[in-house]
Amino acid sequence: MEKSIYLKKFVVERNLPGAGNLTPEEIQSISQTSCEVINQLGRPYHWVQSFITDDKIYCIHIAENEQVIREHAKLGKFPVHKITEVKTIIDPLSSNPLQ
């Protein structure tokens, strides 16, 4: 009987001075690399979205734990500065009283 795997959501901070200057071609190639690595990992892994700012990229990933995220970064040669688990997600709808 196999144990079920629980996944968590993480914010991954990557320091990349000048990230705001990434050209569309470079962004395409980074995204391709990321997807290829996910296929190689052999673990459940979802790359949700990434936010590029001037000197930093914030990525939302879903995985079992920090180690897998570090593994993904290592294979893809992506920098990792900080990994934090997301505890709760809220949005404007959170202000509605519970039905």
Add this chain to the structure above:
Amino acid sequence: MELIEREGFLNILQSHYEKIPEGEGHCIFISGEAGIGKTSLVKAFCKKVRSSCNIYQGICDALFAPRPLAPLYDILLQIKNDLPDTNPDITDRTAFFSRLFYELKNQEKVNIIVFEDIHWADEATLDFIKFLARRITQLQTLFILTYRDNEIDAHHPLRHILGHLNPDSFTRLPLLPLSRQAVEKMADEKGYKGEDVYSISGGNPFYVNEILASYSLGVPENIKDAVLSTYNRLDEITKHIWEILCILPTSFEVSYLEKMEPAYSVAISSCLDFKILVIDNGLISFKHELFRRTIELSLSPLVRVELHRNILNLFLESFEKNQQTERIIHHAKNANEYDLVVRYAPLAAKQAASLGAHIEASKLYLSAIEYYQGNDKDTLIGFYDSYAYECYLTNQIKEAIIYTTKALEIRKGKNDIESIGSALRFLSRLWWFDGNRKKAEAFAVKAIEVLADQQSSRAKAMAFSNMSQLKMLADQSDECILWGEKAITMAKELNDEEILSHALNNVGDVYMRSPFSKQKGIELLQQSLDIALKNAYHEHAARAYTNLGSSAIVMKDYTLAKEILEKGIQYCEERDLDSWTAYMMAEKARVYLKTGHWNEAYIMADNLHRDEYLASIVKTGILAVMGTIKARSGDNDVLPMLLESKKIALETMELQRIIPAFVALLEYEWITNRFYIEKEDIDTAINMVKEMGNIYENNEFAFWLLKSRGDRLELKEKFAGYEINNVNTALKAASLWEQLHCPYEQALALFEGKEDDKKIAVSIMQKLGATAVYEKMKFHMRSSGIKSIPRGIRKSTRANPANLTERELDVLQLLKEGLQNKEIADKLFISPKTVDHHISSIFFKLEVNSRAKAVQEATRKEIIK
């Protein structure tokens, strides 16, 4: 390129330079934003005087952690062409500084030393700047330093240095942007619209030149466009060279550039002609930082990473030969090479720490921690410990606590008892520094408990000594001696001189504060001091001086206190141990207060008080000194000062700080006939006095408690100086105070005597300038029917209501004539420092804070004509 609107600045440099052969060296701090023309000004000045002096130049780099003392090696190489060991240990650093000092002293010509961009300087270099700037008047040297004032925040160590230098020894030269007229004139000559050029550049000379260099047609939207349009027109090879150079925070060796781009020299020849790039001493760089930064900001991050990696490989290839550790780390970080950062950062940190660049060392250890991807326990412990220790040395106490705790958690898993004990003891010390006595005690106890079943060891001896120190600081004498003796025995058994010095210090201090064992205490403290001096344990020596001085004050042996404190202050000043210097200066101010030299006391305390970095344990004491003097003189705004002193003292939970603060407040209550201390606070102090403390301070507290509030506190041991409730004991007390050279207390005691004694008492108060107390006593005497109360004021001072001395009047007169300190000194045949003291004293007596106001006030009071 000619300098525009820099004539005035050049003249200032020139006039200081011309004064040097007559005797005194001088420092000049040139500040302003990037592009304002600091380097151009210095270059132009050096070119002018080159033939008549030696010029030495040191440069600070913007590396992540700059190479410690890099500018010193630069200038030493220029002076001697021989380098000292690149690995002098920390005790040699002072020798290294001194050596450079004597090299400069022995030069026949005048020296000019230029340190550029000191906002990037490492901590050890900043220490050297402080070292040299403090001694600059002994050298025929002009020390020119440049920095960007917009890149140093309020807590940058450079501000601290500027705040600590003698104002006569340095000049600040903040450069101004070019005026609108100048920019318009330059623009007109090139056929541009002056108004546009001025509004885009804001008068920054670099921007003005870039716009006018006709890189693009017409005035660009902004400077960036002007620079980038030039860059975009370049051929591929030159572009590549620009890219390499723009990601380097330092200049680049031409030899390295050749490896990366063999055809470099042809490619860049036009850039050199245009002065966009410059080659100097085999190093190539952009002429201007802003040019470099503009290109760098336009590069894609992936291109940057690639470039950093290529440069990194160059340094790695030649590492064995050149050991460019700091540069490797800088580029490894930027190339995302985590393993390399982790490998090299600790090496660089060790080296930085050994040179006293502890801030850089802490940054480097933190990098190793952040970049380490593994989870090997020993590696982590090593990094955490080293980082915590460097944080402790650089006053990042919270951070030190966090990482010592992290390391402790790992250690608990390994069950290494001795190192667990050490870590607990270190946490105790850290919490004490952070002002949390409860936690400090708790960890001290834990450390001893953990080590209880262990053999004798350094960790165990140090745990005992640490506990002894905490007890000493809290005036718990018996416990201090108990733990201290254990530590001494074990240190002797282990032959460990450092712990022995530490422990003797604690125990000696406690013995010295009791009348029955004073001599023994002095001997033990002297032993501790001798061991520390012999082994160059600077901190232990500083602590021994401090404790000897403070205890002598407690014992009311003011002659000994003054002698010890003067030695200690000199020892600490020579070694830049500023926090200890400040502590002892505050103690010296207290000696002056107690012995009736209130002017000196106030000036000294006031000078310390201006330092925003002053430790709170020092601050509480000097506030009490200043408040006491002001209160006795009848000043009105004393209360905030005294309340702040009390608040800080209570936070320390140490009786040695609490008593002086409370005594000052109780005395003020007595002078003004009002209560200011809440009952709860008074009870806290009373309970502590019942539990601990020493005979002298406790009796002083009880004395004022009775005098101000009529509350009697029965103490086991009495001190005769405060027994003044009948005529006989009062006169005995008065003569005791006279022997101790304490005129104020002597007068208080005399006042309890007969009518003639009372008259002597009021004249003493009058002489001291204790106007408020004098009035109080006079009122008391009148109401008990005593006539003919001595006025005590001499005729000459009546015309001089502020009580200025003859000398002060002379100085004031010369101030009125508009003379500078040095001119006044020459006229009166005294040193400029003494003039300084007189002026501070004049300010204090006239209650003003500037020369102009002093003259105004003195004229208004008709003290001078």
